[in-house]
Amino acid sequence: MLFQDNKEIASSVGDEFCRHCCIKISNLTVRLGNKPVLDNVNLHIHCGEVVAIVGPNGAGKTTLLRAILGELPYRGAMESRIGGVEGRIPRIGYVPQNLQLDLDSPINVTDLVVLAISKHPVWLGVTRRLSEEALHVLSVFSAGHLAKKKIGELSGGELQRVLLAIAMTAEPELLLLDEPGSGVDIQGLSLFYQLVRSLREQHDISVIIVTHDLAGISNYVDRIILLNHSVVAEGKPAEVLSNEKILHTFGPSLWNISAMPTLPYLKEQP
Amino acid sequence: MIDLWYKLADYVLPFDLARYIFIKNALLAVLLVTPVFGVLGTMVVSNRMVFFTEVLGHSALTGIAIGILCGIHDPTFPMITIAVVLAVLVNILKGMTRASMDNVLGVVLAFMIALGITILSRQGGFVKFTTYLIGDILAVTPQQIAWIAALFVVVFVYWYFAGNALILTSINESLARSRRIRTFLVETSFTILLAVVVMVAIRLVGILIINSLLVLPAAAGRNVARSVGSYTALSVAISMLSGTTGLFASYYWGTASGATIVLFAVGCYTISALTGRIRHKLFV
Numbered sequence: 043m044l045f046q047d048n049k050e051i052a053s054s055v056g057d058e059f060c061r062h063c064c065i066k067i068s069n070l071t072v073r074l075g076n077k078p079v080l081d082n083v084n085l086h087i088h089c090g091e092v093v094a095i096v097g098p099n100g101a102g103k104t105t106l107l108r109a110i111l112g113e114l115p116y117r118g119a120m121e122s123r124i125g126g127v128e129g130r131i132p133r134i135g136y137v138p139q140n141l142q143l144d145l146d147s148p149i150n151v152t153d154l155v156v157l158a159i160s161k162h163p164v165w166l167g168v169t170r171r172l173s174e175e176a177l178h179v180l181s182v183f184s185a186g187h188l189a190k191k192k193i194g195e196l197s198g199g200e201l202q203r204v205l206l207a208i209a210m211t212a213e214p215e216l217l218l219l220d221e222p223g224s225g226v227d228i229q230g231l232s233l234f235y236q237l238v239r240s241l242r243e244q245h246d247i248s249v250i251i252v253t254h255d256l257a258g259i260s261n262y263v264d265r266i267i268l269l270n271h272s273v274v275a276e277g278k279p280a281e282v283l284s285n286e287k288i289l290h291t292f293g294p295s296l297w298n299i300s301a302m303p304t305l306p307y308l309k310e311q312p
Numbered sequence: 313m314i315d316l317w318y319k320l321a322d323y324v325l326p327f328d329l330a331r332y333i334f335i336k337n338a339l340l341a342v343l344l345v346t347p348v349f350g351v352l353g354t355m356v357v358s359n360r361m362v363f364f365t366e367v368l369g370h371s372a373l374t375g376i377a378i379g380i381l382c383g384i385h386d387p388t389f390p391m392i393t394i395a396v397v398l399a400v401l402v403n404i405l406k407g408m409t410r411a412s413m414d415n416v417l418g419v420v421l422a423f424m425i426a427l428g429i430t431i432l433s434r435q436g437g438f439v440k441f442t443t444y445l446i447g448d449i450l451a452v453t454p455q456q457i458a459w460i461a462a463l464f465v466v467v468f469v470y471w472y473f474a475g476n477a478l479i480l481t482s483i484n485e486s487l488a489r490s491r492r493i494r495t496f497l498v499e500t501s502f503t504i505l506l507a508v509v510v511m512v513a514i515r516l517v518g519i520l521i522i523n524s525l526l527v528l529p530a531a532a533g534r535n536v537a538r539s540v541g542s543y544t545a546l547s548v549a550i551s552m553l554s555g556t557t558g559l560f561a562s563y564y565w566g567t568a569s570g571a572t573i574v575l576f577a578v579g580c581y582t583i584s585a586l587t588g589r590i591r592h593k594l595f596v
Contacts, residue, residue: 050590083326107486108486111486111489112489112491114483122587126471135490136486136487136490138484138487141487142482142483142484143458144360146534146535147534148534148538148539148542149479149539149540149543150538150539152539153539153540154483155481157479157480158491162476163471163472163473163475163476163478164475164476165351165354165471165479165540165541165543166472167539167541167542167545168539168541190538192538193483209490212491214488218490220486247400278503310495311387
């Protein structure tokens, strides 16, 4: 436990933004079968903070997201404070890693947006008014030209943008991004993360990004939490990336990634 | 109510068909049951539940057998009970097991069929149950039609309110849950409704082919549809088209109606698959 005491970060990042969402997770334990996938996880996501949860495959990252979404039974406490009110569950915008879709699924992007923004039964067809609304939602994320495409026809980056647009229609206080990097090229991913950061500035939301790509994420987040069944370490990106002890503790996979700081997208500070 | 339909049918049907009450009954039953199958089928196909509905259909054998063991004359109630229990069990199991659902369903299918046949074949008596295998639309009674009409209303009202939630759940369960959709409730209510519809319709089309009627129209619609709306509309239209043409053809050919309807549905599927391919080549 190297950076477990993060009071300093809390005061520097947290209070500055502290009017919206704030989540405190204490002693969270999730078991799948007999195996504890998450063991005594303590997390404090501050208000208006962009946090990356980084860990190798099978470290329990997605399980943590699913616990926050209320999909899995867990032991421990999850408290939240929104706009100064204790206990209310935050509105969550969730961007899934991928969709359980066949490529030939007859669902187009407009359908998907309308599912999110309206109670109108999509199977009866989408009215002109609704499809215009959907187009508006999409064009904010420069995805307007995708409106008529079937979901299965989108590239990884396009799908991520569409899903982000949909997640934001819930006016979330907490945005959860599950492995946004998978299936997206480096340039597209960099654009995507910048989009997420600009959202934070416009909307006062907290963002949790789950990823295994430590190097790729480090320029775009306020704090990195290294997770391997429990919180191994946490700190500002610079601290985590420069601390060899952390990288060694955390294992060779991350050690290898950290040895690639010469990649161009790491040099450009946003 | 049914008299009104008889009068209407006199205008619509050609004279040689309109002479027979049973044809009018059968046509009404087909016009009510095929849209229901068209709509439910879209979700069965999208959710890859085709094998599950096959198992559901065959569980009717066990339902009939248990009805007879209990001395119940009309097996509809035990059939529905078994199917609903099965549907709920499979839904719960799906969330628990990590084993391949295909394998689990395969075992359940084998068990359901074997148990049903074992009980029904005591003293060589299975022959009298073959009507359940093939079904008989022409024997449908006004009372059965009333049941089907009620289900028609229930399914479309349900679909009006729960359709969006079902579609979102089938796209991504976590996404649906983040939208405050109670996914287990949505999926379970859908499978229960599916179980009831299949069991009520099995008298008409038979255990052997009921699944084709559920799957084929939706699969055909999927070949050409580019939106949820057109998918549903096409599935319902193809279902109704093959239902009515199949019914009339079976009358003139003297064949089993259910099977004839399925042949027309296969025809629609083939045409739509070819259309989809040609369009793909032309425009993409």
